[in-house]
Amino acid sequence: MKINFSLNGKETELDVDPMAVALDVVRGLSLTGTKEGCGVGVCGACTIMVNGSPVSSCICLVGTLADKDVWTIEGIAEKMPELIDSFVEEEGMQCGICTPGQIVAAAAIESVGASNAEEIKKYMAGNLCRCTGYQTILSAVEDHLAVN
Numbered sequence: 001m002k003i004n005f006s007l008n009g010k011e012t013e014l015d016v017d018p019m020a021v022a023l024d025v026v027r028g029l030s031l032t033g034t035k036e037g038c039g040v041g042v043c044g045a046c047t048i049m050v051n052g053s054p055v056s057s058c059i060c061l062v063g064t065l066a067d068k069d070v071w072t073i074e075g076i077a078e079k080m081p082e083l084i085d086s087f088v089e090e091e092g093m094q095c096g097i098c099t100p101g102q103i104v105a106a107a108a109i110e111s112v113g114a115s116n117a118e119e120i121k122k123y124m125a126g127n128l129c130r131c132t133g134y135q136t137i138l139s140a141v142e143d144h145l146a147v148n
């Protein structure tokens with residue numbers, strides 16, 4: 001089935017099984033920045049942005065992306081380099097597996113209106129990290145929001 005959507009700002013047409021998992025589809029397009037952690041919608045490592053909201057791509061069927069505005073970490077990194085800089089400056093990563101999902105979730109944060117430290121903490125709670133202890137990630141997001 002043909003599916004049309006915007007992917008990282010470019011109109012895209014795919015001939016795919018609409019029941020295919022979005023995580024597998026984007027990685028199959030060489031967008032391998034999107035990572036699989038738990039594979040069951042719990043950890044946030046696979047987060048993509050769909051119409052401005054964070055979505056766990058491991059539990060998202062690609063057919064639901066038809067006509068949507070979809071961003072992966074590759075597109076976010078190009079569009080929002082200052083957000084990447086905040087994660088680098090605050091050292092908001094260690095092994096890096098969770099990092100693309102953390103950054104994509106942070107990119108979507110303005111659309112949900114989290115604007116203070118407590119709201120940011122609640123908003124980012126769906127993105128798990130085994131390494132950092134979270135504070136540097138939260139500092140990176142706070143830093144990004146303060147400068148934008």
Ligand code: FES
Pocket residue numbers: 035036037038039040041042043044045046047056057058059
């Ligand atoms: S890999 Fe999708 S939420 Fe964990």
Ligand code: FES
Pocket residue numbers: 093094095096097098099128129130131132
């Ligand atoms: S940096 Fe390793 S899981 Fe977050």
